[in-house]
Amino acid sequence: MSVGAWEPDQTAAQDKTQKPIERELLRRYIAAARADKPLGESLETADMQASHLIRLPTQRWLEESEAWDSEQLWQLIRFFTLAEKQLPGWDAGAESAVIPLAKALRRRKTPLDKEQLLWIKQHSDNRYLPYGPL
Template sequence: MSVGAWEPQVGGPQNETKEGFNREQLLRLITIAESDTPFIESVKNEDKQASKLIRLPSQRWIDESDNWSSDQIWQLIRFFTQAEMKLPGWDAGAESAVIPLSKVLRQRSVPLTKDQLLWIRQHSNNRYLPYGPL
């Protein structure tokens, strides 16, 4: 029996950033949110297993949002709002990615409109969305 030293892998999937975001996956989530296809039918199995995304620390989402347009951020908000209701294990409460993403839109002077706020309320039972705990 030999004992060797474990060396962690440097780097990961090619499209993964140092913060752990897979931009190809985020693009898929945006596309799902934009689609007219029923939500559950649109989500691939690998994406259904990525529930950790919704609970990543707020600052990571704020930093990552620099790579996305305001419309793409809105689509991510739509995806995460629906995921909490429709995908097992995606409930996030006050840790939801929707909260920092909504903050980014406010900081960009593109706050959520009344229609967007109503959409979130209609598609979520998370009392913390979109602005977090008081």
């Protein structure tokens, strides 16, 4: 009899971070953010199962941000800010998609304004939002 160390299968987690981001799903997230209702009322159950998106690597979000205009990025920031607080399993801390999306806006020379920053702080208890760890 031998005793070995069990290693969790990283393949499933890696598959989720490697596959393309479904843009139609992001469109539904934008619509949910604009609806100004609790996300659970605005989304289908299947849409709430993609919590891995909030923790995708920064580079993936920076690349994806190129496909969206600044207003759509703001709505995605709103969605992910609300999702962290309202949806179970969506907490992301310093890995939140809000951080690279805010960075993408800064790169476009359209950084978050004071009103947007206040909105994020009022709707989140994630101390890393919107700019990440110092």
